[in-house]
Amino acid sequence: MSAFTIEPVDPRRRRADRVSRGLVLALTLVALVPLVLVVYYLLKQGLGAISWEFFTTDPSGSFLGDPGGVKSAIVGTVMMVGLAAVIAVPIGVGVAIWLVEFGRESKLAQAIRYFVDVMTGVPSIVFGLFVYITLVTSGFGGTSFAGWKGSVALALLMLPVVTRSAEVVLLLVPNTLREASYALGAPRWRTVVRVVLPAALPGIVTGVLLAVARAAGETAPLLFTAAVVNDTTFNLDERMNSLPALIFQNVGQAQDRLVQIAWGAALTLVAMILILTLLARLIQRRSRLS
Amino acid sequence: MEAGVVHAAGGRRRELEGSPAARLPDRLLRWGLTALSVGVIVLIAFFFIRLIVESEPVFSEQGVFNYLFTDNWVPSRDLYGALPLIVGTLITSAIALVIGVPVAVATALYVTELAPRRVRQPLTVLVELLAAVPSVVYGLWGFFFLIPKLQPATRWFADTFSFIPFVGGSVTGPNYFVAGLILAIMILPIVSAISREVMSTVPREHKEAALALGATRWEMIRMAVIPYSRAGIAGGAMLGLGRAIGETIAVTLVIGNAPVIGDSIFQQGYTLAAVIANEFGEAASDPLHRAALIAAGLVLFVLTLVVNGIARTFVVRAERGSRAAAKPAAGMAG
Numbered sequence: 220m221s222a223f224t225i226e227p228v229d230p231r232r233r234r235a236d237r238v239s240r241g242l243v244l245a246l247t248l249v250a251l252v253p254l255v256l257v258v259y260y261l262l263k264q265g266l267g268a269i270s271w272e273f274f275t276t277d278p279s280g281s282f283l284g285d286p287g288g289v290k291s292a293i294v295g296t297v298m299m300v301g302l303a304a305v306i307a308v309p310i311g312v313g314v315a316i317w318l319v320e321f322g323r324e325s326k327l328a329q330a331i332r333y334f335v336d337v338m339t340g341v342p343s344i345v346f347g348l349f350v351y352i353t354l355v356t357s358g359f360g361g362t363s364f365a366g367w368k369g370s371v372a373l374a375l376l377m378l379p380v381v382t383r384s385a386e387v388v389l390l391l392v393p394n395t396l397r398e399a400s401y402a403l404g405a406p407r408w409r410t411v412v413r414v415v416l417p418a419a420l421p422g423i424v425t426g427v428l429l430a431v432a433r434a435a436g437e438t439a440p441l442l443f444t445a446a447v448v449n450d451t452t453f454n455l456d457e458r459m460n461s462l463p464a465l466i467f468q469n470v471g472q473a474q475d476r477l478v479q480i481a482w483g484a485a486l487t488l489v490a491m492i493l494i495l496t497l498l499a500r501l502i503q504r505r506s507r508l509s
Numbered sequence: 510m511e512a513g514v515v516h517a518a519g520g521r522r523r524e525l526e527g528s529p530a531a532r533l534p535d536r537l538l539r540w541g542l543t544a545l546s547v548g549v550i551v552l553i554a555f556f557f558i559r560l561i562v563e564s565e566p567v568f569s570e571q572g573v574f575n576y577l578f579t580d581n582w583v584p585s586r587d588l589y590g591a592l593p594l595i596v597g598t599l600i601t602s603a604i605a606l607v608i609g610v611p612v613a614v615a616t617a618l619y620v621t622e623l624a625p626r627r628v629r630q631p632l633t634v635l636v637e638l639l640a641a642v643p644s645v646v647y648g649l650w651g652f653f654f655l656i657p658k659l660q661p662a663t664r665w666f667a668d669t670f671s672f673i674p675f676v677g678g679s680v681t682g683p684n685y686f687v688a689g690l691i692l693a694i695m696i697l698p699i700v701s702a703i704s705r706e707v708m709s710t711v712p713r714e715h716k717e718a719a720l721a722l723g724a725t726r727w728e729m730i731r732m733a734v735i736p737y738s739r740a741g742i743a744g745g746a747m748l749g750l751g752r753a754i755g756e757t758i759a760v761t762l763v764i765g766n767a768p769v770i771g772d773s774i775f776q777q778g779y780t781l782a783a784v785i786a787n788e789f790g791e792a793a794s795d796p797l798h799r800a801a802l803i804a805a806g807l808v809l810f811v812l813t814l815v816v817n818g819i820a821r822t823f824v825v826r827a828e829r830g831s832r833a834a835a836k837p838a839a840g841m842a843g
Contacts, residue, residue, distance in 0.1 A: 236725035246615030317542035340817035342755020348806040408538040436643025439757040463645045
């Protein structure tokens with residue numbers, strides 16, 4: 220017999236609550252449908268293509284006969300993305316160090332942050348065009364299409380991702396560490412190299428791996444810069460094949476065997492990217508900073 | 510005496526500072542890194558100028574206005590009216606936003622407000638996995654799975670709802686809608702990630718106050734969570750739009766690549782990015798055609814600049830309101 224009772228919620232409001240929550244859940248499930256479908260079809264179509272020969276032979280280029288494997292594409296992707304990382308990581312981390320240690324909130328630093336953001340938004344195909352009109356059509360270095368030009372395009376794509384993630388991690392390095400270093404008489408460069416960078420290293424590596432994963436899947440910039448070829452080459456001065464470019468080329472062919480190769484290549488590519496992403500997450504979890 | 514003290518202090522200072530030679534690495538580091546950073550700005554400015562210079566032939570041939578607003582893209586007759594490409598880009602991106610943003614926001618809401626604690630992390634990871642699939646793989650999947658599977662459904666939809674503008678009429682396999690749908694899937698992770706970050710910064714007090722006043726969970730979401738995170742969601746949607754506008758390979762494979770403006774969303778079209786990817790090979794020997802494609806790249810560049818500029822203002826505003834860490838996520842989620 221309490222005088223204080225809580226009125227039951229009005230049925231209409233309760234119904235609205237149920238319906239809306241159900242809708243949110245339904246839409247969330249809808250978001251997962253494409254993932255399931257893509258993975259299912261990748262496995263279903265891709266596993267059939269994969270064999271020892273698939274990884275150890277080059278595409279034959281013959282339309283009707285044996286289509287060969289994807290060796291040259293795997294070699295090309297690994298080499299071009301590797302060189303792209305070698306170009307983009309020092310520059311990206313360097314810019315991030317400048318932003319955090321020297322630029323801070325100055326006008327110049329704000330301008331550079333803005334331009335790095337701009338770069339994040341530039342479509343990958345536009346980066347491909349940039350490299351195409353500056354390096355490819357001019358025949359820079361005595362070649363038209365070349366693996367290293369593809370790397371330059373990919374590096375431009377990776378640069379803002381590396382800078383952004385490195386900046387975030389460098390900001391997390393406690394100031395007390397820097398002050399302790401200065402108090403011990405270490406000059407600035409030593410503080411940066413021996414104290415700040417090691418503390419931020421796991422986070423930076425995570426950012427780099429995510430950038431590499433993103434670059435590995437890019438097709439558009441490579442079409443204009445490294446072209447599509449069949450033969451394996453380890454020379455970055457020559458035209459180079461890559462997994463995404465090979466998939467794109469094979470989709471256009473109305474030939475079942477070539478399409479199957481494309482599915483196999485897609486499965487390989489996704490597996491490579493997933494491993495990189497997973498590695499990045501593991502390192503991130505190990506890091507004490509984030 | 511006085512001078513002696515000053516002298517001693519100066520000497521101590523010099524002793525602590527080290528010789529100019531010892532300070533050289535510091536200066537080198539500082540100015541080297543500054544030069545590197547300024548280099549980024551110079552690089553972008555250089556690219557922008559190069560794009561303008563290289564596309565100049567087509568603009569002087571037919572004028573900027575004609576290039577942008579003529580519906581006539583016939584490279585074989587040296588006619589370059591990019592309107593069908595611009596319209597195609599806008600239609601597919603709009604479809605992507607209409608489908609993708611509600612789903613992304615719902616996912617973010619579910620993860621931050623409604624989901625049992627145990628499924629939060631796995632759900633987040635699953636949505637982020639969508640971003641790990643490369644564009645060309647979405648294209649491959651769209652071409653061989655989505656187009657054939659979707660065609661009966663779209664035909665039925667177009668016939669049944671033909672009274673809605675831009676829906677009725679003939680249906681082709683590759684079309685604006687399929688391209689928009691794939692783009693919606695591709696922008697889902699980034700829009701969802703940013704919405705999630707913003708929603709997780711809604712102050713606990715706001716939510717508890719709503720519940721204490723007798724609001725149901727949904728009313729709490731509507732009154733406390735959504736208003737607080739509106740700017741951030743808008744920013745995330747704009748970033749998604751920027752992605753959708755520039756997406757190339759997936760769209761190229763499923764839009765049909767016909768340089769016309771379709772009558773309905775179920776007809777073939779073309780986008781700025783797709784035309785560059787498709788025609789650049791044949792354009793290598795034709796300077797005017799090449800300039801027209803580079804001009805398409807320029808338009809694309811400017812479009813994404815504007816869209817990302819707006820997105821940035823939204824996200825910064827949301828950040829100022831909440832000190833949320835949404836901005837770094839913009840770079841990371843890709």
